[in-house]
Amino acid sequence: MNDVQTTAQTLIPRDLDKPLHTQLARFTHGVSPASLAGAYLDWLTHLALSPGKQQELLVKAVEKELRIAWHAFLGPFDHCKPCIEPLPQDRRFSAPEWQEWPFNLIYQSFLLHQQWWHNAASGVPGVTAHHEHVVTFATRQLLDIxxxxxxxxxxxxxxxxxxxxxxxNLVQGAQNFIKESLRLAAGRPLPGTENFRPGKEVAVTPGKVVFRNHLIELIQYRPQTDTVFAEPLLIVPSWIMKYYILDLSPGNSLVKYLVEKGHTVFILSWKNPSSRDRHLGMDDYLKAGVMAAIDAVSSIVPGQKIQAIGYCLGGTLLGIAAAYMARHHDERLKSLTLLASELDFEDPGELGLFIDESQLSFLNDAMANKGYLDGKQMAGAFALLNSRDLVWSRMVHDYLMGGKHPVNDLIAWNLDATRMPYRQHSEYLRHLYLKNDLAEGHYLVDGKPIALSDIWIPIFALGTRRDTVSPWHAVYKTHLLVPAEVTFCLSSGGHNVGVVNPPGEGVKRSYQIATRKAGARYIDPDTWQASMPEHEGSWWPALEHWLRRHSGERVAPPAMGNAAGGYPVLQDAPGRYVLVP
Known part of the structure; x- marks a missing residue:
């Protein structure tokens, strides 16, 4: 009886934490205030105990003030070069107007102070690497304001x-601000998104839903050629996004592109979970998701191996599935394509700034009541990663310049937020991002570890140069983890635009590509990038050529579904799950 009372007395006070953290998460976009405070305390304490670093910063401050003062003195008499150049990705001060006095002094003074704060936030002896990255990132965000x-x-x-x-422009900007504020307060969608509805304007490649369970729908696309390659393609998108990013409007659809090239394409559409799905975990997404889809494709196209394609965390899950299948001598996969997908999370880029014990505890409490993480919170965290372009530049354009950003298919998709179940979201953050179990051979499936080194099928791995979600250096680590043949492609663009990268005129695109044979020597990523030739255009034809090279003969298209095998046609694509808000 005393034990029961003690347990109750412990749980009731702890239950007070969850409502508080839930409310805080709404304002912080899921970022733990304790995690942020801990990072700054670590930095500030070590800086206070580092007189050498303090002296170094004092010298740098004097040097920078003298530089801007000398530039101000020479400016009216000489068209000299700026005393500091913006970083290549910083386009805020690129217009000619910024080179005129006094605005040239204003922006260069800002950049010098920004540089000084970067020096102050980094290189302090004793500060942990994670805390240094957090302080550097957070300070940069504050300065951008x-x-x-x-x-x-x-x-x-x-x-x-x-x-x-x-x-x-200011009158129009004020009107834009009022309209946007009223829209957000009322919870109405962004005007223009109604022009990109799944099954109407996007996700329109003809196909059928041929399998459905409590977690996925499997779509088989109707062939558009007289013959097709024998091996089918199975696409696994990330569960944190709706699948139609790979089947946007027809001109931006990777699915349509591959079908028109003669491939039999299947894609997995994840259910948008609710509070009733809070118990679903990573094993459920593996077994009821990827493995169930592989079983279905193997039944519909019997006797043929599958070329599997994964995007973002969908590729990570496919890597887990491939290692799991290798452990069980399951040889149904012919090749593996990983699009902006990480298998090693030791250095996950700026997304890793939000992952530590404090952050995970905060998120778990924030998810506990609902049983899921709201996709809007995740979208807010992604916006923080690129606030310069996604927040401040947009506010200047809309509220000061009085402009309006047109809504396109990619923007509309990005606003079609999804949720993540409590258990699964907690597991993948802890076991992949925090502990890096998959790369280190500790990731468990059915209670036993799997090894990426067991994968011997050919791999096509795509990295994108400006990716803050799956940094290309992390994607490149596939070479270190898998002994198989690896074809690595580095594309221009970011996490989404670098993947949704169709052939066409009017947009500057480029990529680098090379194949490392199985067992060949390792080349570090920077050496690889510096030595590989650059090709103009989209990387999609390179992927299709690679898939074609690993395909067999062309045959008559398979039937849609396999009713006798338990996979009847259920309804037209895009199915039911993608329409669940």
Missing amino acids: VSPSNFLLTNPEVQAATLKSGGM
């Missing part, structure tokens, strides 16, 4: 637009 590009009085582009329009 006060960038001179964000204010009317210090932005010459906005001033020029105001003079030209007689102030109408």
Whole structure:
């Protein structure tokens, strides 16, 4: 009886944590205040105990002030070069107006102070690497708030637009702000998204749902050629997104592109989970997701091996499935394609800033009541990773310049948020991101570890140069983890645009590609990038050529579904699950 009372007395106070953390998570986009405070305390304490670092920062501060002062003195008499150049990805000060006095001094002074704060936040002896990255990132976000590009009085582009329009840009911007505020308060969707509805304007490649369980629908696409390659393709998108990013409007659809090239394509559509699915874990997503889909494809196209394609965490899950199948001598996979997918999470880029014990505890409490993580919170965290382009530049464009961003299919898809079940989200963050179990051989399936080194099928791995979700250096580590033949492709663009990268005119695209034979020597990623030739255009034809090379003869298209084998046609694509808000 005393034990029961003690347990009750412990649980009741702890239950007070969850509502607090749930409310905090709404304002912080799921970022733990304790995690952030701990990082700054670590940094500040070690900085206070490092007089050498303090002296170094003092010298740098004096040097930077002298540089800007000398530049200010010479500026009116000489068109000298800026005393500091923005980073290549920083386009805030690229307009000619910024090179005129006094705005050239304003933005260069800001960049010098930004550089000084980076020096202050990094290289402090004793600070953990994780805390240093958190402080550097958070400080940069805070400085971006006060960038001179964000204010009317210090932005010459906005001033020029105001003079030209007689102030109408500010009137239009105020109207944009009011409309956006009212829309967000009412919970209404962004105007224009109604023009990109799944099954109407996007996700329109003809196909049928041929399998459904409590977690997935499997779509088989109707062949569009007289003959097809014998081996079918199975695409596994990430569970944190709706599948139709790979089947957007017809001109942006990788699915349509592959079907038109003569491939039999299947794609997995994840259910958008609710609170009733809180118990689903990573094993469920493996067994009821990927393995169930492989069983279905093997029944519909019997006697043929499968070329599996995974995007983002869908590729990670496919890597787990491939290692699991190798352990059981299951040889149904012919090849493995990983699109912006990590198998090693030791250095997951800026997304790793949100992963530590404090952060996971905070997220678990925030998810506990609902039983899932709201996709809007995840979208907010992704926006923080690229706030310069996704937040501040947009606010300047919409509220100061009075412009409007047109909604396209990719933006509409990005706003079609999904949820993640409590157990599964907690497991993949802890076992993949925090502990890196998959790369280190500790990831358990059925209670036994699996090994990526057991994978011997050919791999096509795609990295994208500006990816903050799956940094290409992390994707490149596939070479270290898998002994099989690896074809690595590095594409221009970011995590989404670098993948949704169709052939066509008018958009500058490029990629590098090379194949490492099984057992060949390792080349580090930077040496690889510097030595590989660059090809203009989309990487999609390179992928299709690689898939074709690993395919057999062309045959008559298979039937849609296999009713006799338990996989009847259920309904037209895009199915039911993708429409669940």
